[in-house]
Amino acid sequence: MTSERIRVLCIDDEARILRALKALFRDHEVYTTTDPQEAIRWASAHDVDVVVCDQRMPKMQGIEVLREIRIAHPRAMRVLLTGYADLNAVIGSVNEGEVFRYVNKPWDNTELRHIVHLAARLSREAPVVADGPVSDAEKEQARQHVGVLVIEDDPDTQQRLREILQSHYQVRFATTAEKALQVLEQQEVGVIISETALQHGDLTDLLKTLKRYHPHIATVVVTDRANAQVAIDLINEGQVFRLLLKPVRMGSCRLSVDAAVGRYWQLKQNPKAARRFVVAPKPEAQLPSWLSGGLLQRIKQLPERLGWRSRAG
């Protein structure tokens, strides 16, 4: 990192939290405010590297502040720091805030320092991918190249996704982790749409591991097993791109998958930007046995088979 001090912007309606954070990050240049509007102005005015924002505030919710800052100053990495793990806030922090980490209060000092330090480094070193629309020609190109993999064993949802997506994308369906990996080995997949669990069991470890080794793939989780903690882990350990609740709605589903394909396409042109989506990895020893064996090796070997690096040039 450049020798310049890290610039951190902290927003909370509780002044004592702000003083605590200022003391915690005393080696950095810290800006603190209880006023969300001021925060949105300051983010770009001070060219901050990292934003640490509370969720529940009287004038504006944290995810709205982060969404505005994402638009005004996309270079900054966003961290939500909250005492309330309610599902709507978690979903909003994914879909609107695109947060780097979701941290619960009370936080762990060492961990929060580490997160801010890592975020600042990525914010300075990794380029930002544009948020704007991709041109029609590029969209068409992306559609031809990029596969969408659906991991889902509920026939109704499968059918619904087929109706919504089949005419727009090359969609492949998998009902098990093994089949999903076969698809990934066979073709270039840019977007994975997945439940958090199948009848056979949990899928989140698979999604997190895939993201860990292939950060350019965008994950869209569509679930009716909504649970705030699972969602938080999917952010921190899986950098999930979008989180949708069932029943699947045509509009939000199309928008999310379009955005996900766009994101993958941009990362493919600009592979260094994928570093911004680095996950907080679980130790391999904690992975379930069905994943830690051959499947893990196959996941690690995927990029070469995909050949996305060479094509991205």
Next chain:
Amino acid sequence: MFEILLLVGCAVLGAMVVFFYQREAKARADLVQAQADLEKLSASQAQVIHTTKLASLGQMIAGVAHEMNTPIGFVKSNVEVVSELLGEYKQVLDKCIAAFDTIHNLDLARPEAQAAVKRVLPKLRAALAGDTRLGDSRELLKDSVDGLVQISNLVKNLKGFARVDSDGMDLMDLNDCVESALTIAAHQLRDRIEVRKELGQLPKIRGVASQVNQVLLNLITNASQAMGDSGSLTLSSRRNGGQVEVEVTDTGSGIPEEVLPKIFDPFFTTKPVGEGTGLGLSIVHKIVTAHGGTIKVRSAPKKGSSFLVSFPIDHALLKQQV
């Protein structure tokens, strides 16, 4: 002919006996079934009441736990940071002490030594005077004490809802119950509802404080749910003759007129299936009447509702207090 008649008569009689016997048996079986159903129903009602209590307990605990996360967050962080700051300050002190030792061992009669001391002393002074770590630590500890007071208040108020240490009737100030319920409900009101308090001086009443707290928490929670994204909640208390009254007024959706007579009935609810059990207000009603009190409601659709709870002042007690 007669024999045939007799035979037919016997047959008819037999058939009737069999018929009535069967009907009687069926009726008995129906009765047994009905009894079983009734038992099942009352068991399942008890189950619902129990589940409701657990659910509201769970909600209350979750609310308070959330409420504590903020003060615990900064207190914990501050204490660790202060420990780091003191460690750093100790290093500064150690360096100064080492410098003083060096000075102490100098032969101050020598002019070079005098010059060196003159050069070093202002630097030492500046190092000590310019260090902000002690001042910062003190500020952080001051915030931490505040935070700990906030946490202990929450715990104290929480205990007021689960009085295991007193099973009898306490002497209590209704205003304390209002404050307690407001503290516990803080997380659901914050950022959304403006709270106004108009609490008058009240004589004490006798009752089970944890139950009266529950009554107020329930009324506040209902009010908060009736108000959606914003609104104002007024809590007022006063003495009215031989009664003390507390009134919980919201600016919420109000209660339709046709529903109003039923709101204290057990299992009556207007909430969607799965969201309300319809037990909240019936329990409120039960607690208030058990205390010899009354509860009245006024409501106007789209304007809000107002619940007035009155408790009798124990006159024997009043004489003691006055």
